[in-house]
Amino acid sequence: MSPESKQAFFERQERNIALHGFTTVSVVGEAHSFSYTVGLHKSYHHPEMLVFGLPPKIAQGVLSDIARKVKEGEPFNLSKPNDKLLEDCNVFFVEVPKSAFSNYVLSAIRFNGEQDFSLFQIVWPSGLDNRYPWDLEADPEFVASQPVLGVPAFKS
Numbered sequence: 555m556s557p558e559s560k561q562a563f564f565e566r567q568e569r570n571i572a573l574h575g576f577t578t579v580s581v582v583g584e585a586h587s588f589s590y591t592v593g594l595h596k597s598y599h600h601p602e603m604l605v606f607g608l609p610p611k612i613a614q615g616v617l618s619d620i621a622r623k624v625k626e627g628e629p630f631n632l633s634k635p636n637d638k639l640l641e642d643c644n645v646f647f648v649e650v651p652k653s654a655f656s657n658y659v660l661s662a663i664r665f666n667g668e669q670d671f672s673l674f675q676i677v678w679p680s681g682l683d684n685r686y687p688w689d690l691e692a693d694p695e696f697v698a699s700q701p702v703l704g705v706p707a708f709k710s
Contacts, residue, residue, distance in 0.1 A: 567592060567661060576621045579661045580610035586701065589613035590673075591621060592662045600624045601632065601672035602662045604650060607699040608678070616640065616676065632674050633707055639676070643684065646677045648704040658703075675703050 570577035576593035590604040603620055605613050616639060623629055630636050632647040639645050650673040655663055659673060677700065679685055685692040687700045 564661075564664070567665065571597065571665070574621075575625055576617075578614045578617050579659075580613060581658075582610065586699065588658060589617060590659050590662060591617050592659075592665050594621060594624060595662075595666055595669065595671035598624045598629075600629055601649075601674045602659060602666075603674055603676060604658060604703075605676040605678070606701060607696075620676075640678055643679050646686070646706055648675045648677055648702055648706050649673070650675050650703045654703045677702055677706065 567577050567579075571593035574593075575597035576591050578589055578591055580589040581587065586606055587608075587610075588604060588606045589608065589610055591602045594600040594602050598621075603617055605616060608616065619639060620630060630639070630647070632649075635644040635646050637644050650658075652673075655673060662671070662673070677686060680693060680696045682693065682696075683691070685696070687697045687702050688706060
């Protein structure tokens with residue numbers, strides 16, 4: 555990405571955050587595809603959120619649902635499974651260690667600057683067999699598409 559393109563990207567992010575309190579970033583890669591929020595921490599004192607393996611449009615919708623609830627003063631309890639975010643399944647929220655931030659959420663690091671912030675990963679089950687990445691019987695391809703970056707507080 556050229557310096558001009560980067561500058562335009564960051565300006566667009568900052569406009570979206572000023573208008574909506576947050577923005578999302580999607581990264582589509584060979585190894586992993588993921589999306590995350592930027593702005594939830596500064597705007598609402600809420601952890602930033604990250605999700606792997608969902609198509610960008612779906613991931614952005616999920617992240618926007620979380621941001622809307624946070625903005626309305628009704629954030630999800632990140633210490634418990636949640637069945638209201640995705641249809642017909644529980645999702646788990648896993649705190650991501652700070653040592654992993656620079657591998658995934660560069661725009662959030664840039665935006666939050668020196669401010670310390672938290673990051674939680676949304677972990678969802680496979681639609682084929684309702685298995686989570688940590689389940690021994692989970693499909694290896696599914697596990698590879700959704701690496702779990704932290705230690706789940708609750709497991710299925």
